[in-house]
Amino acid sequence: MLSARTLFTNVLRTNVASRFSSTLVIAEHDDTKLAPITLNAITAAGKLGSDVSVLVTGANASKVAEQVAKVSGVKKVLVAQDEKLKHNLPERVAPVVLASQKQFNFSSIVAGASAFGRSVIPRVAAKLDCSPISEVTEVHSADTFTRTQYAGNAVVKVQSSAPVKVITFRGTSFPPAQQGGSGAVENAPSSDIKTDSSEFISQELSKSERPDLTTAKIVVSGGRGLKSGENFKLIYDLADKLGAGVGASRAAVDAGFVHNDMQVGQTGKIVAPVGFGVIELYIAVGISGAIQHLAGMKDSKVIVAINKDPDAPIFQVSLA
Amino acid sequence: MKVLVGVKRVIDYAVKVRVKPDKTGVVTENVQHSMNPFDEIALEEAVKMKEKKIAKEVNFQLPFHPIICLASVIIHLQVVAISMGGPKSQEVLRNALAKGADKAIHIEIPDADIPKVEPLHVAKAFQKIVEKEKFDVVFLGKQAIDDDASQTAPLLAGLLDWPQALFASKVEKADEGHLKVTREIDGGLDTIKVKLPAVLSADLRLNEPRYATLPNIMKAKKKPLQKLAAKDLGVDLTPQTKTLEVNDPPVRKAGGFVEDVPTLIAKLKEKGLIKH
Numbered sequence: 001m002l003s004a005r006t007l008f009t010n011v012l013r014t015n016v017a018s019r020f021s022s023t024l025v026i027a028e029h030d031d032t033k034l035a036p037i038t039l040n041a042i043t044a045a046g047k048l049g050s051d052v053s054v055l056v057t058g059a060n061a062s063k064v065a066e067q068v069a070k071v072s073g074v075k076k077v078l079v080a081q082d083e084k085l086k087h088n089l090p091e092r093v094a095p096v097v098l099a100s101q102k103q104f105n106f107s108s109i110v111a112g113a114s115a116f117g118r119s120v121i122p123r124v125a126a127k128l129d130c131s132p133i134s135e136v137t138e139v140h141s142a143d144t145f146t147r148t149q150y151a152g153n154a155v156v157k158v159q160s161s162a163p164v165k166v167i168t169f170r171g172t173s174f175p176p177a178q179q180g181g182s183g184a185v186e187n188a189p190s191s192d193i194k195t196d197s198s199e200f201i202s203q204e205l206s207k208s209e210r211p212d213l214t215t216a217k218i219v220v221s222g223g224r225g226l227k228s229g230e231n232f233k234l235i236y237d238l239a240d241k242l243g244a245g246v247g248a249s250r251a252a253v254d255a256g257f258v259h260n261d262m263q264v265g266q267t268g269k270i271v272a273p274v275g276f277g278v279i280e281l282y283i284a285v286g287i288s289g290a291i292q293h294l295a296g297m298k299d300s301k302v303i304v305a306i307n308k309d310p311d312a313p314i315f316q317v318s319l320a
Numbered sequence: 321m322k323v324l325v326g327v328k329r330v331i332d333y334a335v336k337v338r339v340k341p342d343k344t345g346v347v348t349e350n351v352q353h354s355m356n357p358f359d360e361i362a363l364e365e366a367v368k369m370k371e372k373k374i375a376k377e378v379n380f381q382l383p384f385h386p387i388i389c390l391a392s393v394i395i396h397l398q399v400v401a402i403s404m405g406g407p408k409s410q411e412v413l414r415n416a417l418a419k420g421a422d423k424a425i426h427i428e429i430p431d432a433d434i435p436k437v438e439p440l441h442v443a444k445a446f447q448k449i450v451e452k453e454k455f456d457v458v459f460l461g462k463q464a465i466d467d468d469a470s471q472t473a474p475l476l477a478g479l480l481d482w483p484q485a486l487f488a489s490k491v492e493k494a495d496e497g498h499l500k501v502t503r504e505i506d507g508g509l510d511t512i513k514v515k516l517p518a519v520l521s522a523d524l525r526l527n528e529p530r531y532a533t534l535p536n537i538m539k540a541k542k543k544p545l546q547k548l549a550a551k552d553l554g555v556d557l558t559p560q561t562k563t564l565e566v567n568d569p570p571v572r573k574a575g576g577f578v579e580d581v582p583t584l585i586a587k588l589k590e591k592g593l594i595k596h
Binding site for chain 2: 119121124126127132144148151152153154162199204205253259266267269280281304310318
């Protein structure tokens with residue numbers, strides 16, 4: 001009897017949700033410009049077949065909101081500008097998302113699967129008692145998605161019955177939304193932001209003139225075979241010649257040759273989408289091709305491997 | 321101070337997984353399993369904290385003493401490993417005990433239910449334990465290498481309403497009751513301060529996990545391992561995500577070797593991938 005009632009309310013809830021289906025994208029930015037992954041997330045959000053709203057939180061949110069309003073497909077931009085939201089700590093962003101959810105009752109709440117999205121999305125999902133879905137690579141319908149597991153070795157199609165679909169999208173799987181929108185900008189509902197639980201201290205971002213690893217058309221990556229940080233200069237020179245981004249294997253990062261944010265693989269950055277022609281060429285130099293590394297790059301259009309060992313697993317995915 | 325460390329039994333990272341022909345999942349029978357690598361790192365950090373004897377002095381009143389008696393004691397950090405999974409998760413917990421955990425808790429679920437367990441269920445079960453046993457820190461890996469969800473830590477932080485410090489590559493003691501955590505983020509690193517109690521998740525470069533030595537493996541057999549059934553915790557395990565099908569990733573066309581650099585460049589030019 002009880003279960004029948006639960007079933008009934010669930011059905012009712014699903015119906016109501018689909019009738020007013022709408023998606024909230026949580027924007028990521030650095031106080032001056034929108035992070036490119038948010039544009040990929042907006043495209044993915046559009047595939048859920050609903051109105052797309054974008055929430056911009058931060059100390060300088062209004063400025064970023066104006067940029068977001070011009071993105072194609074964005075109906076509404078909610079702005080939460082507050083000094084407390086500087087650096088967008090998840091403990092402070094989550095209450096704003098929840099207040100917006102309470103007022104507008106979105107059927108999905110989504111973000112790009114970056115460090116920021118992966119921090120905020122599950123925290124919000126917990127408060128809504130919803131099972132989130134991470135790093136979606138394909139949207140089949142408003143409740144059916146594809147994602148990968150086991151470092152990209154299993155492609156899983158899932159159907160979510162969560163009352164609200166709380167999702168992160170893999171940026172490289174969706175093309176960025178273009179300019180040409182005229183969304184309405186309005187203030188997000190106010191929320192109680194507590195500031196005592198966490199505090200931002202500092203950040204150390206590595207600066208590079210080279211194309212960003214997740215959006216570069218060509219990537220040149222070095223591994224343990226480079227033997228030293230100095231030898232990575234060869235990789236940089238080749239990359240500059242090709243106008244490429246520079247990546248690295250975990251071994252190269254662990255050995256201290258390069259910075260951690262250059263790591264490509266299951267636990268680092270995923271480069272290489274298929275179908276959008278973003279990563280056209282991936283050149284792996286001195287990389288054996290562990291399962292974890294392949295997870296990050298094996299969808300590149302053309303892979304070139306330069307390696308002394310003819311049996312290196314990297315050759316199983318490379319076409320030279 | 322008490323630290324709870326979540327450890328998951330997963331297919332060993334070096335195993336090449338095989339998708340089942342009926343597309344319901346991957347083959348897990350007779351496949352090498354081990355502790356999720358990120359959980360090993362989380363556990364190592366907790367054990368290191370214990371070894372550094374991060375302790376605090378507390379004043380307490382003996383409960384049955386007629387006169388109010390204040391004494392000062394040092395409370396050492398206690399590390400409790402927890403795992404939610406099938407009966408074989410106990411192997412992973414014994415391994416955690418051998419690596420320095422003081423106690424283990426096994427939230428047991430039948431083998432058949434393992435594929436239905438979602439990070440949200442795990443987070444809810446951990447929440448119950450944390451609330452009952454009053455932990456100060458929960459340490460988890462940043463993601464399990466099987467489902468690659470990367471959700472349990474922020475879900476648990478959300479459920480408990482605790483601050484979260486994810487993708488930690490350095491954990492230091494800050495002022496009283498706080499931890500300073502350096503995190504691996506997309507563009508580099510950032511440093512935040514979180515107030516205890518808090519949930520942390522470990523990234524790859526936090527530390528080098530130790531190996532369990534034979535004497536410690538023997539000692540671990542005598543350490544307490546508490547068993548609980550998920551249903552006794554009163555956690556609703558109804559799945560919200562249904563797996564429709566599991567497939568192999570698309571197979572790449574086999575490549576070929578080239579003799580020298582000029583041939584490679586000529587081939588890439590031919591495909592229009594490089595210009596000069």
